[in-house]
Amino acid sequence: xxxxxxxxxxxxxxxxxxxxxxxxxxxxxxxxxxxxxxxxxxxxxxxxxxxxxxxxxxxxxxxxxxxxxxxxxxxxxxxxxxxxxxxxxxxxxxxxxxxxxxxxxxxxxxxxx
Amino acid sequence: xxxxxxxxxxxxxxxxxxxxxxxxxxxxxxxxxxxxxxxxxxxxxxxxxxxxxxxxxxxxxxxxxxxxxxxxxxxxxxxxxxxxxxxxxxxxxxxxxxxxxxxxxxxxxxxxxx
Numbered sequence: 001x002x003x004x005x006x007x008x009x010x011x012x013x014x015x016x017x018x019x020x021x022x023x024x025x026x027x028x029x030x031x032x033x034x035x036x037x038x039x040x041x042x043x044x045x046x047x048x049x050x051x052x053x054x055x056x057x058x059x060x061x062x063x064x065x066x067x068x069x070x071x072x073x074x075x076x077x078x079x080x081x082x083x084x085x086x087x088x089x090x091x092x093x094x095x096x097x098x099x100x101x102x103x104x105x106x107x108x109x110x111x112x113x
Numbered sequence: 114x115x116x117x118x119x120x121x122x123x124x125x126x127x128x129x130x131x132x133x134x135x136x137x138x139x140x141x142x143x144x145x146x147x148x149x150x151x152x153x154x155x156x157x158x159x160x161x162x163x164x165x166x167x168x169x170x171x172x173x174x175x176x177x178x179x180x181x182x183x184x185x186x187x188x189x190x191x192x193x194x195x196x197x198x199x200x201x202x203x204x205x206x207x208x209x210x211x212x213x214x215x216x217x218x219x220x221x222x223x224x225x226x227x
Contacts, residue, residue, distance in 0.1 A: 004156075031213050043203065043217045050213060091156055098207045099145045099164045102215060104156030 002026045004105035006092050012111045018080040021108045023092030024073055032075045033102060034060075034067055035091040043091075049075065082112045115140045115206045119218035127226045132176075132191040134221045136204030139185065145207035146187045147215070148178055152200045160202075163187060174198070199225045 005024040013019060025032050033048040047057035052069040060067065064086075066078045079086055089109050093102040120135040138144055145164050149157040161172025168180040178189045187204060201222045205215040 033214075042219050045214060048213065056212075056214065093157075095213065098213050099162075101147060101159040101162055104149075104158070106154075106156045109154075 002103075004092055004094050004103050006090075006105035006108050008108060009106065010109045010111075012113065013082060014113050015083055016081045017112075018078065019082050019086075019110060019112075021077045021090050021092075021110070023075040023077075023094075023105060025075065025092070025094030026103055027073070029094035029096055029103070030072070031095045031097075031102075032069060033093040033095070034075070034077050035093065036088045037091060037107070038088045046077070046090075082110075084112045086110065087112050115144070115216045117204050117206050117216050117218040119202075119204050119221050121221055122219065123222050123224065125224040125226055126194045128196055129193050132189070132194045132198065132223065134189040134202050134204075134223065136178075136187045136189065136218060137185055138187060138204070138206045140206055146178075146180065147205045147207075148172065148176070148187075148189050149203045149205065150174075150200045151203065151220075157203060160189070194223075194225045196225050196227065199223055 007022045030051050034046040036044045046060040047067045049069050069075045089107045091107045093104045095102040116139040118137045147162045148160040150160050151157045160176050161170045163170050163180045171177045176191045178187050201220045203220050204218040
């Protein structure tokens with residue numbers, strides 16, 4: 001089965017450090033989503049791309065977060081500088097069309113000390 | 114604007130009993146609706162989807178959901194709960210024309226009692 005692959009699965013780092021999370025979408029999927037999940041806020045959409053172009057990043061704190069798609073097989077989410085409140089599970093998902101399901105990776109569990 | 118409401122953040126059922134997880138949506142356009150399941154330390158997995166074909170949708174693991182336009186509901190059911198069904202369940206509505214975003218509900222954690 002085709003899967004969305006996220007790396008790393010776990011990341012622990014100190015406040016102020018740069019964090020980069022990577023996502024390999026399912027081959028052929030042209031829409032990529034970044035979500036953040038916390039106990040308090042639930043599942044939040046941070047940003048999404050269509051054909052590698054950012055369509056909506058309104059859910060993302062602009063001062064410290066950035067998302068890119070260097071090519072069709074790689075999406076990245078960066079936090080610089082990181083803060084303890086960024087601790088969460090970050091999910092990447094990919095899809096094709098609005099009426100088709102999004103496919104989720106297993107997430108990156110991020111802890112900022 | 115689209116929205117999704119899941120009634121009950123926690124639901125407990127006995128093994129073998131009926132599972133009913135509620136989802137109500139709001140949409141100004143014909144919606145696409147989805148149910149996902151999340152097991153601990155995993156991503157969300159698709160259970161089933163409604164995309165304007167049959168109103169009764171069958172999914173994986175014995176789950177099904179019925180789209181009721183008049184009630185703006187898309188409740189998830191399973192006739193007989195199994196211990197392995199314990200997980201968190203999310204209902205989602207597609208954002209409509211011109212957007213690929215989902216609006217997710219806040220989730221319902223299902224507990225299955227032996």
